[in-house]
Amino acid sequence: xxxxxxxxxxxxxxxxxxxPEQRAQWVVxxxxxxxxxxxxxxxxxDVLDASGAQACADxxxxxxxxxxxxxxxxxxxALWPISFGIAEPDTPRPLRVRxxxxxxxxxxxxxxxxxxxxxxxxxxxPAADGVTRVWLDLPMACFGVSTDVAAATTCDPAxxxxxxxxxMPRLPASLPEPGTWPPAARVPCPTSVSDDMRCxxxxxxxxxxxxxxxxxxGLRPSPERLVRLSPFAIDVAEVTVKQxxxxxxxxxxxxxxxxxxxxxxxxxxxxxFPQNIDDDSQDGMPVNxxxxxxxxxxxGKQGKRLPTEAEWEYVASNMDRESAFPWGESLDxxxxxxxxxxRTDIAGPRGAAQGEDPSCRVAADGPVLPWGPVAGxxxxxxxxxxxxxxxxNVSEYVDGDLIPxxxxxxxxxxxxxxxxxxxxxxxxxxxxxxxxxxWSSTGFLARAWSxxxxxxxxxxxxxxxxxx
Numbered sequence: 001x002x003x004x005x006x007x008x009x010x011x012x013x014x015x016x017x018x019x020p021e022q023r024a025q026w027v028v029x030x031x032x033x034x035x036x037x038x039x040x041x042x043x044x045x046d047v048l049d050a051s052g053a054q055a056c057a058d059x060x061x062x063x064x065x066x067x068x069x070x071x072x073x074x075x076x077x078a079l080w081p082i083s084f085g086i087a088e089p090d091t092p093r094p095l096r097v098r099x100x101x102x103x104x105x106x107x108x109x110x111x112x113x114x115x116x117x118x119x120x121x122x123x124x125x126p127a128a129d130g131v132t133r134v135w136l137d138l139p140m141a142c143f144g145v146s147t148d149v150a151a152a153t154t155c156d157p158a159x160x161x162x163x164x165x166x167x168m169p170r171l172p173a174s175l176p177e178p179g180t181w182p183p184a185a186r187v188p189c190p191t192s193v194s195d196d197m198r199c200x201x202x203x204x205x206x207x208x209x210x211x212x213x214x215x216x217x218g219l220r221p222s223p224e225r226l227v228r229l230s231p232f233a234i235d236v237a238e239v240t241v242k243q244x245x246x247x248x249x250x251x252x253x254x255x256x257x258x259x260x261x262x263x264x265x266x267x268x269x270x271x272x273f274p275q276n277i278d279d280d281s282q283d284g285m286p287v288n289x290x291x292x293x294x295x296x297x298x299x300g301k302q303g304k305r306l307p308t309e310a311e312w313e314y315v316a317s318n319m320d321r322e323s324a325f326p327w328g329e330s331l332d333x334x335x336x337x338x339x340x341x342x343r344t345d346i347a348g349p350r351g352a353a354q355g356e357d358p359s360c361r362v363a364a365d366g367p368v369l370p371w372g373p374v375a376g377x378x379x380x381x382x383x384x385x386x387x388x389x390x391x392x393n394v395s396e397y398v399d400g401d402l403i404p405x406x407x408x409x410x411x412x413x414x415x416x417x418x419x420x421x422x423x424x425x426x427x428x429x430x431x432x433x434x435x436x437x438x439w440s441s442t443g444f445l446a447r448a449w450s451x452x453x454x455x456x457x458x459x460x461x462x463x464x465x466x467x468x
Contacts, residue, residue: 024088024128032138033181040101041075048096052149077178098122101138120147123168134168140181193233202231209449219451235463242283258289270458284375286461295462304464306399316390317448326383333443334360336380337392342440356440373439391446394461395438
């Protein structure tokens with residue numbers, strides 16, 4: 001068993017040739033089955049008294065600390081299990097140890113964790129008898145369950161709910177290892193998929209982000225939700241005009257997208273569907289200017305469906321990598337995604353005044369890019385699976401309603417399995433949740449976790465997914 005020692009607190013009763021007396025102490029070993037660093041890269045240790053206050057009135061009890069608190073980097077699985085020592089206080093009294101496993105990205109003031117997306121447990125130390133070796137586990141079964149120090153309750157791994165805190169057991173012979181939490185195991189797709197789709201293995205991730213930005217009422221990406229998804233397939237590309245036109249020519253659709261208006265000052269001038277159904281000149285463009293119901297119908301005719309919000313974000317953030325953008329972490333958004341290419345030559349209430357962002361139309365070497373989406377989008381806007389244009393070109397309808405995280409069917413704690421949140425009272429009537437940036441939007445929406453909403457518009461298209 002390999003221990004990454006935080007330190008043992010020893011006291012010397014004398015000097016010179018006299019043998020030092022070893023003070024009674026505890027050696028606490030921490031373990032976890034959490035995938036690291038996805039769900040934690042830092043450990044916060046607190047030694048508390050019976051009331052829940054810091055227990056260091058007389059002197060520090062954890063070696064290397066100035067009080068009864070210690071932070072430990074825990075990003076690599078090889079650093080686990082983690083071992084640290086606690087010296088018995090000068091005045092023996094009951095002690096409790098609270099340990100939190102969290103991500104540095106979630107830290108607030110003084111590096112302390114914020115929110116509930118962490119593992120938080122507390123336990124009592126047994127009576128010390130020389131060097132007493134004890135164990136505290138930080139299992140993913142307790143992720144998101146906050147300890148109540150005042151009530152002396154903490155997560156019970158067996159139930160995943162609060163229960164009276166217990167005494168730490170002695171160190172067992174076999175210890176859990178990081179990344180062994182069963183729900184985190186990737187689930188392969190049971191069958192192969194066509195070349196125009198990608199298999200997305202099932203797995204777990206945190207839906208949303210810690211930021212409090214709210215670009216649309218009720219659609220801030222927090223609080224984060226722990227989600228487990230079954231395997232599914234998703235389209236490599238956005239649905240094109242050709243795909244919709246082919247269905248329309250067969251008479252299989254009950255509706256049609258709004259066709260292109262010849263008036264350059266009209267909103268529908270940025271719609272890309274022909275006035276004449278036999279016109280194939282715009283076949284390569286992503287279809288836009290259609291309702292979500294029509295998008296659902298088109299997917300259904302192909303034996304598919306719209307992806308859920310969770311599925312869409314899982315793919316856009318590269319699954320358990322949880323990257324900020326489909327391509328990774330680079331903030332060079334203009335060169336990677338078709339965003340910020342709004343119209344600037346439209347007078348009156350349209351164009352930039354209506355919210356179209358033209359900030360990416362001037363390239364680094366000087367030429368002005370044309371406005372609008374691009375047939376095929378951007379080759380640099382691609383995930384590790386090869387799914388294209390999730391950050392830009394057109395924003396995309398997803399299944400589910402406009403419901404804030406933490407409310408309605410997004411409320412509660414614990415893990416959400418294949419969530420699809422629907423409500424009879426959406427935030428805004430006739431508007432639907434969309435994901436990803438668009439040719440006319442700010443690059444901020446290119447982030448995998450951003451949420452926004454829209455009616456049918458030139459900025460909104462879709463892609464399809466398929467269950468196994």
